[in-house]
Amino acid sequence: MILERLKADNLGAVRHGFYTRKGGASSGIFQGLNCGVGSSDQRDIVAINRARVASDMGVAPTALVGVHQYHSADVVVIDAPSDARPKADAMVTNQPNIALGILTADCQPVLFADPKAGVIGAAHAGWKGALDGVLSRTVEAMEALGAARADISAAIGPCISQKAYEVGPEFFEDFIAQDHGYSQFFAGGNEDRMQFDLPGFGLHMLREAGVGHTAWIGHCTYSDDARFYSYRRTTHLNEADYGRLISVIRL
Structure with missing residues (x-):
């Protein structure tokens, strides 16, 4: 089956893609292109899905690298293909023919590129x-490899939208404790609940980091089950597990 690879205009000719769940070999609750090695899906099927992505990106399966994501601000530099998955939530490289792959299921997948310097990055950015x-630290790591902040383009892929992201007062307080200005990313909800604008916050943090060109390509993962996996939707449906979308960039 043909994979569906969404692109960001501001990343230009840099090879990249925010893949949907279409075109994969997984079945059941994982139906589609589940690339999550940490899911309970069959490992050989996940490997097939990842190999399809690697082929679509023009690299060998071993050159599609990832990290053990754990909602941190840690960033690693990738110098060569490896089966190792260091604990981190972002990667940067200046090496050609290495594809950086980030997994998400509501969180923001963010792809970065400075074509002039030949430096790319990929980040998993939940709230x-x-x-x-994590976004500013990814920019710093790219800068250490020779990138210039003003020349970096960063695109946020499909993630949960504000209308689908209901949060409680404690969540709101975590943000306000850091900066009262962050209240702009919250809208009123039912009773004491609020609606959080995750991609809006991501764009703000990218701009604060000095990124020259930013964009969210749109698409709510929660609201479109035919194209996207969603942790929150799976939770609401009481399903046993969920697939992971992959977003990839390479030089």
Whole structure:
């Protein structure tokens, strides 16, 4: 089956893609292109899905690298393909023919590129990682490899939208404790609940980090089950597990 690879205009000719769940080999609750090695899906099927993505990106399966994501602000530099998955939530590289792959299921997948310097990055930015600075630290790591902040383009892929992201007062307080200005990313909800604008917050943090060109390509993961996996939707449906979407960039 043909994979569906969404692109961001501001990343230009840099090879990248925010993949939907279409075109994969998984079945059941994982129906589609589940690339989550940490899911309970069959490992050989996940490997097939990842190999399809690697082929679509023009690299060998071993060159599609990832990290053990844990909602941190940690960033690693990737110098060569490896089966190892270091604990981190972002990666950067200046090496050609290495594809950086981030997994998400409501959180923000963020792809970065400075074509002039030949440096790319990829980050998993849920609310915690975004609040703790994973996006700015990715920019710093790219800068250390020779990128210039003003020349970096960053695109946020499909993630949960504000209308689908209901949070409680404690969540709101975590943000306000850091900066009262963050209240702009919350809208009133039912009773003491609020609606959080995750991609809006991500764009703000990218701009605060000095990124020259930013964009959210749109698409709510929660609201479109035919195209996207969603942790929150799975939770609301009381399903046993959920698939992971993959977003990839390479030089």
